[in-house]
Amino acid sequence: MTESPSRPPALSPGLYDLPSGHVAAVVTHLERRSPPDTPAGPAPEGVALHRDRTMSPETYRRLFAEIGRDWLWQSRLHMDTRTLSALLADPLVEIYRVTVDDEAAGLLELDFRLPGRPCLAFLGLSGRFAGRGIGRWLVARSFDRAFAGPIEAFTVQTCTLDSPHALRFYQGAGFAATRRQVEIMVDPRFDGTLDRAAAPHVPLL
Known part of the structure; x- marks a missing residue:
């Protein structure tokens, strides 16, 4: 039987060498199937959420790289400008500053x-704004949007390259883990996507 591209063969127990210039992460997929009992409350003091329907690829890349630098976010940085422009212009993709x-x-x-499975694709804060309750409020606002209509599940994924608090954070918000994968990718500090000082806690090998 041919394996589905989304379901590669499972790894056997053991250690596996990574090619030089690559990193590996354990990716956890999570979902929530019912809305919270109450909607999001008021924003923390001074915090605002702005939907940007006209963000340029250049602005998006700059914001994405700044916020995700410590966690080696790279997927959107590898997108060509035409593909990223189409994503940003898609009415089914909502970008908020x-x-x-x-x-x-x-x-x-x-x-x-x-359809039926909206996704919290990215949620990130600049480091000095973390730990102030902003992330919890953003997730609550995302629940308001995701469950505004009937859906099967609201999904999110996180990995071991993210903040060490990310998985517990999403579980605390009511997401349940459903699947786990190992992802091997080119280290974005080696190909120039991010500078070599990014994510200093992850060794350059």
């Missing part, structure tokens, strides 16, 4: 392209 006292502080991206 997060500001604190009018200062750029984060990014929230919701993807409604898969």
